[in-house]
Amino acid sequence: MYNLATNLERNATFLGNNTALIFQDKTISYRQLNAMVNQAANQLVKLGIMPDEKVAISCPNTPAFVIGYYAIQKIGAIAVPLNVMLKGPEVAYHLADSDAVALISFQGNNALPCGEYCYEGFNQTDSCRHYILIESEGENASIPHDAHRFNQWLLSPETTFNAVYRAAEDTCVILYTSGTTGRAKGAELSQSNMLCNAQACQALTNQKGTDVSIAILPLFHTFGQSLIMNTSILTASALVLIPRFVPKTVMQQMHQHKVTHLAGVPTMFIGLLAFAEKHGGDYIKDIAATLKVAISGGASMPVEILKQFETKLNVPVIEGYGLSESSPVAAFNHLEYERKPGSIGQPLPGVTMKVVDSKGNEVPLGKEGELLIRGHNVMKGYYKKPEETAKTIVDGWLHTGDIVRMDEGGYVYVVDRLKEVIIRGGYNIYPRDIEETFMTHSDVHLVAVIGIPHKTYGEEVKAFIVPKEGATTSSKAFITWGRERLADFKYPRQVEIVESLPMTATGKILKRLLQ
Structure with missing residues (x-):
């Protein structure tokens, strides 16, 4: 039986007292967790939600995300996790594109009004029938009259539910990604994709039921979802949930709960290292005494930061590589082998990688080319986008769009990217999405968006705007306008107003000349 939720059921039966x-x-x-998941699953069924229907969930790292996610799995439905920073029109796009019939949304607060944005997007999507609100403690905001109340579901006496049978190839989750071109696309990942990736992550990190991991990565993101949440549930280990990354809070929680496994993106490691250096002593020594492994992904970690973190906390830092389209983990430095800083390591067992030139021919070791991946982790395809899928998966090989080189030991080094994805603090941002938004502004004639280097986030978003004749909108006003319409991680922090953009003879903008 393939259902991700059966891992939870097994632990509830045999290791029920484990945290x-x-x-x-x-x-x-x-x-207790299994009982709460069952309560939510029963309520979803009462709403008439059937196996293979899609249920979106927008929630930060709280128990409600885990409960909602696994309740969706229990009933045989397909989870569609949404970034909590999406604005109303963006939520509506994801709901309509995924054919979601229900949306589970965290209420939030003034600082994170995701409930407000989700309800706005829900009302713009006729195909989405049910709005389910996770009420925030201490918040007095009005509850929409048509909202189902998630917290009340968890008071139900119906605490039993048997997970619906799923075949290995049945879709488990749809994760939205920029892919290689165009607007966000939903990567369809099967039950087998997700289970195998969790098992691979367990093997990579030697995680056991007595371990404690900490979720500083958002669980709606593929990295946090597979490597943190699903792996913890698989191994019956404890998971410390952090809804917002604050280095001091993370360190306190790591110290209090004796965390053994830490995973994050490089900007998080930079923040934790800065805190550790400023507040050293026994506090840090105690954390180092229990921490077994630190995992970095999402972007390349500066080698100097990696070495400093390893020294300060006396822990091996292993870097890896993955995409939403690869469930996500595809390669990693392994604890039992030589770890090479700056490398994404070697392919997972059961995963094959090759490096090819522009004609699809394999290149010699040490030479640069595009990375292709084949194995149990490759997605089924992009939801409802067969043409995009055919461009990305060719003869079973996933074309990553990343330029790499491979050494004689099979270690892979990311050199550059074919695609124009901007990686800001571990989040993938596709310029075209921003450009299409700005082209709706009445004063914009042309716009080009690029990533520029940033000390903290790795890259920052910058827009070059050619205004229409007679337009008077300032750079500052453009930034404010973008912030109101795009997720907080995505809007351009810098806008430069220019008279023209460099172009080819056919009218293609030469973004490399804007760098």
Whole structure:
């Protein structure tokens, strides 16, 4: 039986007293977590949601995300996790594109009004029938009259539910990604994709039921979802949930709960290292005494930062590589082998990689080319986009769009990217999405968006705007306008107003000349 939720059911039966989730001052055992997932699953069924229907979920790292995600799995439906920073029109696009019939949304607050944005997007999507609100503690905001109340679901006496049978190839989750071209696309990942990736992550990190991992990566993101949440549930280990990354809070939680496994993007490691250097002593020594492994992904970590972190916390830092389209983990430095800083390591067992030139021919070792991946981790395809899928998966090989080289030991080094994805703090941002938004502004004639180097985030978003004749909108006003319409991680922090953009004879903008 292939259903991701059966891992949770097994742990509830055989290791029910093991701690599953730690959130602020609350501790939830595997038996309790399974019961809460069952309560939510029963309510989803009562709404008439059927196997293979899509249910979107927008929630930060709280127990409600884990409960909602696994309840969707239990009933045989397909989870569509959404970034909590999406604005109303962006939510509407994702709901309509995924054919979601229900949306589970965290209420949020003034600082994170995701409930407000989600309800706006829900009302713009006729095909989405149910709005389910996770009420925030201490918030007095009005509840929409047509909202189902998630917290009340968890008061239900119906605490049993048997997971619906799923075949290995059945879709488990749709993760939205920029892919290689155009607007965000939904990568369809199967039950087998997700289970195999969790098992691979367990093997990579030697995670056991007695370990404690910490979720500083958002669980709606592929990295946090597979490597942190699903792997913890698979191994019956404890998971400390951090809804917002604050180095001091993370360090305190790592110290208090004796965290053994830490995973994050490079900007998080930079923040934690800065805190550790400023607040050293026994506090850091205690963390180093229990921390077994630190995992970095999402972007290349500066080698100097990696070495400093390893020294300061006396822990091996292993770097890896993955895409939403590869479930996500595809390659990693392995603890039992030589770790090469600056390398993404070697392919996972069962995963094959090759490096090819522009004609698809393999290049010699040490030479640069595009990275192709084949194996149990490759997605089924982009949801409802067969042409995009055919461009990305050719003869079973996933074309990553990344330029790499491979050494004689099979270690892979990312050199550059074919695609124009901007990686800001571990988030993938596709310029065309921003450009299309800005082209709706009445004062914009042309716009080109690029990534520029940034010390903290790796890259920052910059827009070059050619205004229409007679337009008077300032750079500052353009930035404000973009912030109101795009997710907070995505809008351009810099806007430069220019008279023209460099172009080829056919009218293609030469973005490399804007760098």
